[in-house]
Amino acid sequence: MEIKKLRAVLVGAGNRGCVYADYSLQAPEELTIVGVVEPNDIRRNDAAARYAVAKERCFRDIDEFLRAKLDCDFVINATMDEMHYDTAKALMTAGYNMLLEKPVVPNREQLLQLQAIAKEKGVKVNICHVLRYTPFYKRIKEIINAGAIGKIMTMELNEHVWIAHFLDSFVRGKWNSEKRCGSGFLLQKSCHDMDLICWLNNATQPKKVVSVGSRAQFIPENAPVGATEFCYHCPHNDTCLYSAQKVHLEVDGMPFQTWMGMNKPLNTITKEDKAAWLKTSDYGRCAYNSGGDINDRQTVSVAFENGSVASFTMVGGTNKPGRYIHICGTKGEVEGRLEEGKFALRIFDRSGDKFWYDEEIVDVNKDVVNSVEYGGHGGGDYAIMYELVRYFNGDESSVSITTIDDSVNGHLVVYAAEESVKTDKAVCV
Ligand SMILES: NC(=O)c1ccc[n+]([C@@H]2O[C@H](COP(=O)([O-])OP(=O)(O)OC[C@H]3O[C@@H](n4cnc5c(N)ncnc54)[C@H](O)[C@@H]3O)[C@@H](O)[C@H]2O)c1
Numbered sequence: 564m565e566i567k568k569l570r571a572v573l574v575g576a577g578n579r580g581c582v583y584a585d586y587s588l589q590a591p592e593e594l595t596i597v598g599v600v601e602p603n604d605i606r607r608n609d610a611a612a613r614y615a616v617a618k619e620r621c622f623r624d625i626d627e628f629l630r631a632k633l634d635c636d637f638v639i640n641a642t643m644d645e646m647h648y649d650t651a652k653a654l655m656t657a658g659y660n661m662l663l664e665k666p667v668v669p670n671r672e673q674l675l676q677l678q679a680i681a682k683e684k685g686v687k688v689n690i691c692h693v694l695r696y697t698p699f700y701k702r703i704k705e706i707i708n709a710g711a712i713g714k715i716m717t718m719e720l721n722e723h724v725w726i727a728h729f730l731d732s733f734v735r736g737k738w739n740s741e742k743r744c745g746s747g748f749l750l751q752k753s754c755h756d757m758d759l760i761c762w763l764n765n766a767t768q769p770k771k772v773v774s775v776g777s778r779a780q781f782i783p784e785n786a787p788v789g790a791t792e793f794c795y796h797c798p799h800n801d802t803c804l805y806s807a808q809k810v811h812l813e814v815d816g817m818p819f820q821t822w823m824g825m826n827k828p829l830n831t832i833t834k835e836d837k838a839a840w841l842k843t844s845d846y847g848r849c850a851y852n853s854g855g856d857i858n859d860r861q862t863v864s865v866a867f868e869n870g871s872v873a874s875f876t877m878v879g880g881t882n883k884p885g886r887y888i889h890i891c892g893t894k895g896e897v898e899g900r901l902e903e904g905k906f907a908l909r910i911f912d913r914s915g916d917k918f919w920y921d922e923e924i925v926d927v928n929k930d931v932v933n934s935v936e937y938g939g940h941g942g943g944d945y946a947i948m949y950e951l952v953r954y955f956n957g958d959e960s961s962v963s964i965t966t967i968d969d970s971v972n973g974h975l976v977v978y979a980a981e982e983s984v985k986t987d988k989a990v991c992v
Pocket of ligand 1: 574575576577578579580600601602603606623624625641642643644645646650664665666691692693751940
């Protein structure tokens with residue numbers, strides 16, 4: 564199809580916002596960034612330079628941006644979780660189409676309100692459920708839609724969050740407290756998986772949820788005797804598996820998060836600066852006394868209206884990270900791991916004297932385009948922008964495209980699961 568070049572405004576020029584806006588550098592004939600809204604001077608100026616945005620199109624906040632009445636095809640709203648409701652509401656009310664980061668909002672009322680505003684204003688709101696766009700899950704969805712495995716009966720999924728990632732984001736980092744950032748672990752990290760469960764099985768509706776989980780590992784009672792508040796002078800620093808010095812200073816796998824609070828361009832921060840900062844910053848704290856309050860493990864069981872069921876286990880802190888999926892249908896099954904980029908498709912075969920299955924390994928590795936420095940979500944970060952450009956150009960054929968209507972169920976399951984943990988009861992969605 565012929566692609567008309569789209570104009571986007573970046574709202575929140577942090578880590579995620581730049582991942583999406585970078586598509587304008589990878590495919591400049593398809594997307595251009597025409598404005599930046601960002602209160603932080605360094606990030607706003609960096610983004611303006613990176614995407615060649617004129618000074619008069621850079622804004623410190625949404626009000627300033629709205630007053631300028633800048634025309635564009637959509638905005639990329641990549642502000643932090645707790646800002647999604649206010650920013651999305653203001654932008655949608657002003658009539659802007661929006662790519663909105665997940666989690667949409669932390670509760671049912673706000674979610675339904677945003678959905679209603681999108682409908683009333685006739686704006687397109689697409690949620691960054693990037694996993695849907697990965698060649699891995701997209702291919703599974705196409706297989707389901709084609710009827711190859713029949714009607715879905717059972718789904719088993721898990722998410723194993725790598726321990727270094729867990730420590731960086733959820734033990735010491737900006738998502739370690741539901742009170743502070745508005746999202747618990749399930750909402751922040753695994754709303755992707757709840758979305759997958761509902762989207763893959765969207766021939767029916769989720770009905771009831773049971774969930775158990777707690778913060779059981781990174782709690783003060785588990786700290787070794789004599790552990791100090793900060794790791795740098797702790798007697799256990801050399802032996803503790805979760806030492807801040809080791810994971811943040813030496814492994815340093817998520818620098819865009821760990822050192823962000825220093826408010827300096829990343830490439831100007833030396834190892835000495837980092838070591839000094841770890842002496843006072845939350846990133847230098849004992850993992851058991853980090854002030855975090857979110858669960859570090861949780862399971863969720865979902866019953867659907869048509870009798871099918873799904874189960875999900877989220878593990879905060881595994882050696883090997885990964886996501887597993889096994890879907891059993893009436894005619895066949897799918898089983899695989901996202902990280903391997905391939906899955907087994909088994910079709911029951913009872914022809915002749917057979918009562919077994921034919922197995923095909925579906926390998927999607929060649930379809931993965933991963934052009935980000937860290938992560939990339941199995942190609943989903945790139946693919947969502949590729950597909951969004953086509954969607955805004957009138958192509959609605961992708962199975963992955965997520966309007967806000969499509970994303971409601973996954974979030975409702977999260978809210979029900981969190982309520983189930985708190986009340987110790989099954990909760991209707
Ligand atoms: N889709 C995914 O897989 C995925 C992965 C990680 C994070 N996320 C989500 O992406 C969102 C952003 O996360 P991040 O790590 O990029 O955060 P970040 O802190 O790096 O970026 C957020 C930016 O928003 C700016 N900001 C604050 N107030 C603003 C306002 N009123 N208007 C405009 N900008 C404002 C901040 O200064 C910051 O630069 C979060 O909601 C997070 O949960 C999604």
